[in-house]
Amino acid sequence: MRVDAIDSVLSVISFVNTLRQEHDIRVIELVGSVTGGVDIWLALPKPIDFISTLRQIEGVSRVETHQGNDDKGDEPQVYVQLAGCS
Numbered sequence: 001m002r003v004d005a006i007d008s009v010l011s012v013i014s015f016v017n018t019l020r021q022e023h024d025i026r027v028i029e030l031v032g033s034v035t036g037g038v039d040i041w042l043a044l045p046k047p048i049d050f051i052s053t054l055r056q057i058e059g060v061s062r063v064e065t066h067q068g069n070d071d072k073g074d075e076p077q078v079y080v081q082l083a084g085c086s
Contacts, residue, residue, distance in 0.1 A: 001078040003038045011059055011082045012038050018057050024048045051078070059083050 003012060019025050019042070026043040033039060044050060054063045062081040 001040045001042060001080060002033075003040060004036070004079070004081045008082060015057065015059060015080075015082060016040065022053065025050075025053070054078070054080055 003015060016027060016030065019040070020027050024044060024046060025048075026045065028041040028043055031039045031041075051063055051065065054060055059082050060080055061083040062079075064079045066077045066079065
């Protein structure tokens with residue numbers, strides 16, 4: 001999942017803390033990007049409505065999904081924009 005949080009480290013910390021409180025989501029790794037975003041690797045031990053869960057988190061202003069290229073083995077990606085980020 002890619003989170004856009006330009007100049008808003010506190011927003012990312014709050015978002016990640018909320019994810020960690022979800023029983024059905026495990027935060028595996030966070031990697032910062034030179035563009036100001038953060039890549040977050042997650043594990044979902046069981047099927048959940050992940051997109052709806054993200055949209056309900058305080059501070060999330062937009063959630064987008066992009067299908068990966070199955071021929072290349074790419075997985076679908078989720079992009080999250082936090083409030084106050086453009």
